[in-house]
Amino acid sequence: MAVDVGPKALMEVLRRFDAESANGDIEVTVLDIALHRPTLDDVFLTLTGRKAEESS
Known part of the structure; x- marks a missing residue:
């Protein structure tokens, strides 16, 4: 689960x-x-919906 404020969300x-x-x-x-x-x-x-391609 992605949240903006991890520690605060976790504690809640x-x-x-x-x-x-x-x-x-x-x-x-x-x-x-x-x-x-x-x-x-x-x-x-998250932003593009795809994995970044590795450069060779």
Whole structure:
């Protein structure tokens, strides 16, 4: 999932999971979570819809 402010969005998702679990509405177990800073290739793919061609 791409978001503009990764750490803030991540904390909000975790808070909501915690709140829903505390209410007994759902039970969520987070096994792994990570943030990824996009590379130039990631940005190119997002903007153009295709992978950048490698130069030889």
